[in-house]
Amino acid sequence: MQRRPTPITVNPRRARADHSHETAQDYVEMIAEMIRKTGEARVIDLARRLKVTHVTVSRTIQRLQRAGLVTALPYRSIFLTEAGRKLAEESRRRHEIVVEFLTSLGVPAAAAHADAEGLEHHVSKETLAAFVKHLAKTNRPK
Amino acid sequence: MQRRPTPITVNPRRARADHSHETAQDYVEMIAEMIRKTGEARVIDLARRLKVTHVTVSRTIQRLQRAGLVTALPYRSIFLTEAGRKLAEESRRRHEIVVEFLTSLGVPAAAAHADAEGLEHHVSKETLAAFVKHLAKTNRPK
DNA sequence: TTCATAATGTAGCCAGTACTACAATTTGGA
């Protein structure tokens, strides 16, 4: 009697900027990084990193649970599901490509990292491919 | 006894992705374009272009009025204030640079235009400058 | 072991951005 997870695309009507997708990606990416670096992901740490209160994080985690991206028990740390890990990995790759690309254009590191946070959610397959191609071109000729 | 317009930055707390800013820019950019092309901007046309209902547009226009970006009278068309025109012009320039840049990278026109919609809101001064520089470099050597 | 503090959760509020349903105003054609 498992309930199927609520798809994170709640409003199929809305074609534009599904912002909750972006939030989901930011969260799973950050959770994955925390687990990798410190062994666990806690609400309080996410809150500090995101500069929001723990309440906001707590509520978002509930939503991500419904979406089947994370698992969490009360007062315990947060884990990624298989789907969550997959999304985190995709997001990370995308993020890194964007940062590298911007850096290769001569954008200062601080700006490159800051911009990547926003840009990574709006880069299509085609544009990402163009970034990769450009990187290959500028890196190859040593 | 003029009330000062509500600044569009309502939540100074929130450092991240102020989405209402993006909406404001999208709207004034579109309104400017409509006025340029057809002589006036109507709620119904904005709704069709944005693929939302007229209600959503109507409410957003109210917010933009409070923010001092547009003026509008009931059942009449929408006008930009000086601030609105300025924001529209900045947004348009930014948008065009992003489209040109992506195109110069070999991104197909459709994807370039679609991506620019999202990207333009997350491109810092530094990155925009890097785009311009790259364009100059690739265009110059005819 | 106990208890203060840190972490987490819950309730309730607000604004933005969606929606449907219905009311009011404009407008063009008969």
Place this chain on the structure above:
DNA sequence: TCCAAATTGTAGTACTGGCTACATTATGAA
């Protein structure tokens, strides 16, 4: 001129993502 259709507005609802205030649970130091 008048009326039906198009446009715009209003009421009420839902969800996301912020917040504060307060309640509950875990945890480490005495």
